[in-house]
Amino acid sequence: xxxxxxxxxxxxxxxxxxxxxxxxxxxxxxxxxxxxxxxxxxxxxxxxxxxxxxxxxxxxxxxxxxxxxxxxxxxxxxxxxxxxxxxxxxxxxxxxxxxxxxxxxxxxxxxxxxxxxxxxxxxxxxxxxxxxxxxxxxxxxxxxxxxxxxxxxxxxxxxxxxxxxxxxxxxxxxxxxxxxxxxxxxxxxxxxxxxxxxxxxxxxxxxxxxxxxxxxxxxxxxxxxxxxxxxxxxxxxxxxxxxxxxxxxxxxxxxxxxxxxxxxxxxxxxxxxxxxxxxxxxxxxxxxxxxxxxxxxxxxxxxxxxxxxxxxxxxxxxxxxxxxxxxxxxxxxxxxxxxxxxxxxxxxxxxxxxxxxxxxxxxxxxxxxxxxxxxxxxxxxxxxxxxxxxxxxxxxxxxxxxxxxxxxxxxxxxxxxxxxxxxxxxxxxxxxxxxxxxxxxxxxxxxxxxxxxxxxxxxxxxxxxxxxxxxxxxxxxxxxxxxxxxxxxxxxxxxxxxxxxxxxxxxxxxxxx
Numbered sequence: 001x002x003x004x005x006x007x008x009x010x011x012x013x014x015x016x017x018x019x020x021x022x023x024x025x026x027x028x029x030x031x032x033x034x035x036x037x038x039x040x041x042x043x044x045x046x047x048x049x050x051x052x053x054x055x056x057x058x059x060x061x062x063x064x065x066x067x068x069x070x071x072x073x074x075x076x077x078x079x080x081x082x083x084x085x086x087x088x089x090x091x092x093x094x095x096x097x098x099x100x101x102x103x104x105x106x107x108x109x110x111x112x113x114x115x116x117x118x119x120x121x122x123x124x125x126x127x128x129x130x131x132x133x134x135x136x137x138x139x140x141x142x143x144x145x146x147x148x149x150x151x152x153x154x155x156x157x158x159x160x161x162x163x164x165x166x167x168x169x170x171x172x173x174x175x176x177x178x179x180x181x182x183x184x185x186x187x188x189x190x191x192x193x194x195x196x197x198x199x200x201x202x203x204x205x206x207x208x209x210x211x212x213x214x215x216x217x218x219x220x221x222x223x224x225x226x227x228x229x230x231x232x233x234x235x236x237x238x239x240x241x242x243x244x245x246x247x248x249x250x251x252x253x254x255x256x257x258x259x260x261x262x263x264x265x266x267x268x269x270x271x272x273x274x275x276x277x278x279x280x281x282x283x284x285x286x287x288x289x290x291x292x293x294x295x296x297x298x299x300x301x302x303x304x305x306x307x308x309x310x311x312x313x314x315x316x317x318x319x320x321x322x323x324x325x326x327x328x329x330x331x332x333x334x335x336x337x338x339x340x341x342x343x344x345x346x347x348x349x350x351x352x353x354x355x356x357x358x359x360x361x362x363x364x365x366x367x368x369x370x371x372x373x374x375x376x377x378x379x380x381x382x383x384x385x386x387x388x389x390x391x392x393x394x395x396x397x398x399x400x401x402x403x404x405x406x407x408x409x410x411x412x413x414x415x416x417x418x419x420x421x422x423x424x425x426x427x428x429x430x431x432x433x434x435x436x437x438x439x440x441x442x443x444x445x446x447x448x449x450x451x452x453x454x455x456x457x458x459x460x461x462x463x464x465x466x467x468x469x470x471x472x473x474x475x476x477x478x479x480x481x482x483x484x485x486x487x488x489x490x491x492x493x494x495x496x497x498x499x500x501x502x503x504x505x506x507x508x509x510x511x512x513x
Contacts, residue, residue: 029064030061036097041074046077054070067087071083074101078101082182083180084102085179104175119145120145120181122143122186123183131164140156166191204503207239216237219232241409242412242431242432264301291324291409296322310345319335320333335372336367338362338364340360342360359382374406374407378407380400393444395445396440399437418483422452422470423496430459434460439454451471470486485497
């Protein structure tokens, strides 16, 4: 059996070398030091001055206070290590000094250092100790004042996780106030899914679609406990809208304004658009329809309030300026009031098969009250359910939407991308988008390999509604995915290949609508 390196150090401290430690005599201060050395750490990692002072101990009288100060200097130069002093007396009366150095154990490891290091204090962060049961509080503080028992510390950590399933519990050790002593810290942070408010879904993606090409959305987040700042760089992203767009966005979110139930969201973005020929041709056939634009710049402030941990409502405005595609034209304003309701529920960890359900309903209304040139109403509802057991996962999703009035192109619905109607090209379905939409999907996965069945339709009011179906295979490993989709109800056989990397903060993000 492989013996941990730290255990070897302890054996050195308690059993070796036999000639020096056999009698276990503690020499008094003033005893002549015959030798001094460092065990468990390469001397080259210490500063020259500290090495010299340790070397100069030989031949001098023993002073325990000086030895403690030298051990503290070793810990100061090597913050991830602990240093203890061992002094023994030879039969001839001389003292031998050993500075035994050991690395501070990482959480989850079994360092087995209870043979030497004393736990001088135990601290619980993130949870008020008054919330602990009397028994658990006693077990927690019983760890202090004695040598570290890693097994007992792990049992206390497990008890904390069981008592507070909505928190992520972590354990770590740091140096104490004196050499050879440690402080144990249990940190509790509320899990993201259990917070009153969660940050808005935001994908980081790099996607290739065999019919639509490459695109990327590359956010870089800077987060605090309740604040998230995310600048995003977008390159030819055409996965979710009819337009392909690129540019820059800055998002600032706070999920605590006085109370954890109240949060705020602000986003500023500016994107340049590229239009496909089928889209421009479809727009040209309807002079009274939506106009293409060259640049889209938006400012979106919102407030959110958590009614319960599962139910959240939000509201605000979005001010958007659309620069004309042709030089010399007038820009248009698409200013809308926004309202949303979000419900998210998931099973508690350790309660058997993992279940997640998410539903949302959003309204965006362009209104002349906000000096909008485009007046419209847009309603969208979406829901998804996922069940995971061992390596098996089943998910089902559905969404539907309707637009009335004169909506801009970025508000119109599209299907046939890396998430919806996989196997179809959205420019073959509705190149200028539609004002009516529904979509459903059923998927089964085992160890990353999955099969799916998509069905949906997007159309304009008064036009023929055609339901399209797609099926295929998908494989994902971590954030990377590969999908091969086939259209079902068509006379022409074809296939659509998509691949890429997608990272999401959303627990159940299935759509941007």
